[in-house]
Amino acid sequence: MQKTAASQPAPAPAQPSTPVDGQVLARMRTLAQHPPQSLVMEGGSAAEREAAALGWAKVVNCPQGGCGVCGLCRQIEERAYRDLIVVDKAFFDEAKQGGVSGTDAVRRLLPVWGQPAHGAGKRVTVFLEAQDLHPSVANLLLKTLEEPRPGNVFVLLAPQRERLLQTLVSRSFVLTLPWPEAKAPEADAAEWIAALLNFWDSGQGWFERTGTKGAADRSLALRILSGLSRELAHALAGQDSPVARRLARLGPLGLRRLDLVLAQAQEALTQPTAPVALVLDWMATAVIPKESKPAPRSASAPLRG
Numbered sequence: 001m002q003k004t005a006a007s008q009p010a011p012a013p014a015q016p017s018t019p020v021d022g023q024v025l026a027r028m029r030t031l032a033q034h035p036p037q038s039l040v041m042e043g044g045s046a047a048e049r050e051a052a053a054l055g056w057a058k059v060v061n062c063p064q065g066g067c068g069v070c071g072l073c074r075q076i077e078e079r080a081y082r083d084l085i086v087v088d089k090a091f092f093d094e095a096k097q098g099g100v101s102g103t104d105a106v107r108r109l110l111p112v113w114g115q116p117a118h119g120a121g122k123r124v125t126v127f128l129e130a131q132d133l134h135p136s137v138a139n140l141l142l143k144t145l146e147e148p149r150p151g152n153v154f155v156l157l158a159p160q161r162e163r164l165l166q167t168l169v170s171r172s173f174v175l176t177l178p179w180p181e182a183k184a185p186e187a188d189a190a191e192w193i194a195a196l197l198n199f200w201d202s203g204q205g206w207f208e209r210t211g212t213k214g215a216a217d218r219s220l221a222l223r224i225l226s227g228l229s230r231e232l233a234h235a236l237a238g239q240d241s242p243v244a245r246r247l248a249r250l251g252p253l254g255l256r257r258l259d260l261v262l263a264q265a266q267e268a269l270t271q272p273t274a275p276v277a278l279v280l281d282w283m284a285t286a287v288i289p290k291e292s293k294p295a296p297r298s299a300s301a302p303l304r305g
């Protein structure tokens with residue numbers, strides 16, 4: 001791919017056209033008869049959620065109900081449609097470059113949302129990976145959804161609804177895409193996950209494991225976390241696997257706690273100075289309710305998330 005000079009406006013990145021699941025599309029066409037002001041899309045992969053959000057924008061704007069081939073649908077696909085706003089990493093990066101905070105950049109959209117769409121359809125504002133929104137942005141969004149915004153609809157994308165503010169979800173219609181195929185974690189990560197489940201049952205064996213010098217590096221730790229996230233998604237969706245079954249025993253509150261813990265541990269590991277063993281110890285103990293928590297070796301200080 002050719003690099004563009006920094007002074008040139010970057011062209012919109014070519015989006016791989018990920019197909020939208022047929023049942024999801026049918027569901028969206030039904031929903032479009034009375035479009036909910038806010039739609040949460042969970043499940044699928046990040047690319048599938050994004051494609052579904054653009055699909056929704058087509059469905060509520062294209063005169064043919066989202067044909068995918070007309071000029072309007074193509075503009076949406078290229079994110080060049082005037083009634084489509086995508087709030088993603090590029091949106092926040094651009095604001096930052098202009099010296100504007102992410103929250104202020106979103107605040108500047110308030111007058112836009114106060115107006116109906118330019119065209120005959122709906123203005124669609126999509127928040128990609130909405131679980132990562134800064135709390136002040138999430139709150140701004142919540143206030144926005146508390147008022148009617150004629151002619152506007154909002155889409156919040158997240159791997160699972162549990163990762164969004166509950167108040168946002170309760171104001172939204174939730175559309176679940178097919179869950180990603182169960183892919184077994186690599187053998188080493190799977191073995192660590194098995195050891196973690198054993199630790200939750202017995203209180204044994206975990207600190208010896210993480211305390212062994214060089215036992216877990218950052219890459220393995222991240223694979224353990226992603227393996228657990230996948231099993232968590234299965235447990236939440238009621239899908240069966242030995243690990244998902246064990247996780248389901250944590251109950252709804254425990255699963256919610258696990259989700260937060262995994263997100264915080266993942267964030268901690270993005271800092272190159274984070275001690276991997278401590279993050280893993282914190283993760284292992286933070287999921288267990290306090291009364292039954294075994295004393296950790298040295299992981300009592302909560303990591304900042």
Ligand SMILES: [Zn+2]
Nearest residue numbers: 062067070073
């Ligand atoms: Zn069309």
